[in-house]
Amino acid sequence: MGVNQSISDKKGLRSSVGSRLALLRRERLGFLALLLLALLLGFDPPIRSSQEIFPFYSWSMYSTVPNIEVFYSVTLISTSDLNIGPDSDLRESGIKGTETALCSHIVQQLGRAIATRNTGNIKKWRHQLERLYLPEGTLYQVISEKQTPMQRWKKESGEAVVLAMWRRAP
Amino acid sequence: MNFRDFRRWGWRFFAGAPWPTTTASPSEVQHQVATNQLMVRAFYFFIGFLAIISVKGWPRTLQQINLIPLWPTSWISFVPTTYGILAIHCLYLGSCVLTMIFPGSRLLRFITFLGIFQWISLDNSLGKISHSMHLVVFVAFIFIFLPQEWDHRALMRQVRVRLAQTIWAAQALILLTYTMAGISKIVASLHQVAHGEVSYFHPLGLPWVIAGRLALTGSDSFLGAWFIERPWLCWPMMLGAIYLEFFSFWILFRPKLYAWWALGLILFHLASYFTMTILFSQSTFLLALFFTCAAARSQPFNLRELVVALPLFGPVLRRLWCAKSN
Numbered sequence: 172m173g174v175n176q177s178i179s180d181k182k183g184l185r186s187s188v189g190s191r192l193a194l195l196r197r198e199r200l201g202f203l204a205l206l207l208l209a210l211l212l213g214f215d216p217p218i219r220s221s222q223e224i225f226p227f228y229s230w231s232m233y234s235t236v237p238n239i240e241v242f243y244s245v246t247l248i249s250t251s252d253l254n255i256g257p258d259s260d261l262r263e264s265g266i267k268g269t270e271t272a273l274c275s276h277i278v279q280q281l282g283r284a285i286a287t288r289n290t291g292n293i294k295k296w297r298h299q300l301e302r303l304y305l306p307e308g309t310l311y312q313v314i315s316e317k318q319t320p321m322q323r324w325k326k327e328s329g330e331a332v333v334l335a336m337w338r339r340a341p
Numbered sequence: 342m343n344f345r346d347f348r349r350w351g352w353r354f355f356a357g358a359p360w361p362t363t364t365a366s367p368s369e370v371q372h373q374v375a376t377n378q379l380m381v382r383a384f385y386f387f388i389g390f391l392a393i394i395s396v397k398g399w400p401r402t403l404q405q406i407n408l409i410p411l412w413p414t415s416w417i418s419f420v421p422t423t424y425g426i427l428a429i430h431c432l433y434l435g436s437c438v439l440t441m442i443f444p445g446s447r448l449l450r451f452i453t454f455l456g457i458f459q460w461i462s463l464d465n466s467l468g469k470i471s472h473s474m475h476l477v478v479f480v481a482f483i484f485i486f487l488p489q490e491w492d493h494r495a496l497m498r499q500v501r502v503r504l505a506q507t508i509w510a511a512q513a514l515i516l517l518t519y520t521m522a523g524i525s526k527i528v529a530s531l532h533q534v535a536h537g538e539v540s541y542f543h544p545l546g547l548p549w550v551i552a553g554r555l556a557l558t559g560s561d562s563f564l565g566a567w568f569i570e571r572p573w574l575c576w577p578m579m580l581g582a583i584y585l586e587f588f589s590f591w592i593l594f595r596p597k598l599y600a601w602w603a604l605g606l607i608l609f610h611l612a613s614y615f616t617m618t619i620l621f622s623q624s625t626f627l628l629a630l631f632f633t634c635a636a637a638r639s640q641p642f643n644l645r646e647l648v649v650a651l652p653l654f655g656p657v658l659r660r661l662w663c664a665k666s667n
Contacts, residue, residue: 191499194499194503195499195502195503195506198486198503198506199506201486202483202486202506202507202509202510202513205482205483205510205514206510206513206514206517209479209514209517209518210517210521213518213521214521223470225411225412225413225462225465225470226413226458226461226462226475226478226479227475228472228475228518228521228522232472232522232525233526233550234522234525234526234528234529234530235529235532235533235540236530236533236538236539236540236541236543236545236546236549236550236553237549237550237553238533238538238539238549240553242556242557260559262558262559263559269559270558270559270560271558272469272471272558272619273467273468273469274558275557275558275559276468276469277468277469279557280468295409296468298407299407299409299467299468302407303407303467319549320549320550320552320553320556321548321549321552321569323552323553323556323557324552324553324555324556324569
């Protein structure tokens with residue numbers, strides 16, 4: 172009886188240690204799987220452009236140096252706001268939020284959508300631009316310019332093309 | 342090659358040293374456990390603090406009806422938008438504040454992860470995804486799996502190991518993001534070189550990136566123009582940044598370099614802000630917490646040991662030193 176008890180205790184101890192080790196190993200494998208998942212889902216080869224999968228990072232952020240690129244901008248032709256002069260660039264108009272990365276992202280997406288004639292995206296980004304930044308009744312143009320970043324930064328003019336002229340939808 | 346051999350080979354590859362055979366003394370173990378517990382607590386204090394300062398933005402976000410919801414917040418289209426936004430804010434604030442006080446509860450940690458995830462999804466639902474809070478979401482997710490009783494004074498060996506393992510996973514994920522960003526820059530630069538374009542390997546690479554960013558946003562930075570006009574100063578800085586990013590994952594296996602590498606990456610983030618107005622302040626906090634805190638030991642500063650531990654250059658410098666001393 173005593174011997175059997177001792178053997179069963181030892182077996183119990185062994186199985187409890189074994190199960191603890193198995194838990195540790197399972198957890199370790201789980202963490203490794205998470206790392207692998209983050210690596211694979213976040214990996215967006217910089218030589219092609221695709222949408223990132225939230226909340227996985229797009230590792231290709233700022234991986235390429237912009238060379239000669241098409242930049243899109245918005246020029247305000249006329250607005251109901253008397254403080255904004257005619258033909259002023261949206262970013263320099265003084266409208267709140269237009270100097271942010273979000274605003275420039277929306278303008279670039281809208282420009283790309285017009286250039287590729289993607290009507291769904293045109294509607295989406297136009298709506299977002301008008302609702303977030305443009306006063307009622309604003310008449311504006313979306314312009315594309317082919318330039319190097321240095322030309323753009325020095326405000327030198329490039330090959331400009333007017334892609335669209337719209338009035339803010341009521 | 343069996344699994345054990347593979348593990349040892351992997352260790353040697355990343356750590357640049359053989360598999361450790363010495364065991365830590367009881368006082369070292371105790372110190373490590375206390376440090377790990379401190380890191381978890383400080384992380385939850387930090388996200389509680391972030392949630393509290395976010396209340397200033399409530400009036401602005403509650404009026405926000407132009408949402409392009411990301412998939413985690415797509416349910417918001419089926420309820421009145423203002424109520425949906427308010428529910429997310431309350432979940433985020435309530436769970437983060439409670440977890441500051443009761444980080445031992447796994448249920449609370451899970452709800453906190455949900456709260457942060459929902460809030461960040463909402464914050465990025467205007468059309469552009471900002472990445473400054475992504476690492477916080479991942480660490481909050483990993484910390485759901487902290488062992489029960491991790492915050493007790495005396496821990497069983499298994500709990501200690503699981504706690505260390507969880508911290509290790511958080512550190513690994515943080516460093517992995519930098520390594521992948523470094524790999525992307527190298528791959529993209531090789532592609533651009535092959536096409537005869539200016540890349541990060543070119544002295545004009547960084548000035549063009551700074552100019553492109555400033556021109557795109559129409560913003561002005563504190564040092565942007567100064568750096569754009571000095572490409573020969575930018576070049577070594579950019580190569581250094583790529584080195585720091587690429588080899589970040591290696592550092593996970595080289596604790597001697599933790600604090601210095603974290604400092605390098607924090608300086609990299611500061612330089613990004615001063616030149617391009619891009620600030621990842623949350624990431625700098627996580628770097629400081631998980632790497633300078635983990636490295637806080639009473640070891641004397643030894644420059645030679647640090648230099649020799651550097652990836653890529655370390656072995657070369659070690660040989661040079663050996664050759665010189667012989």
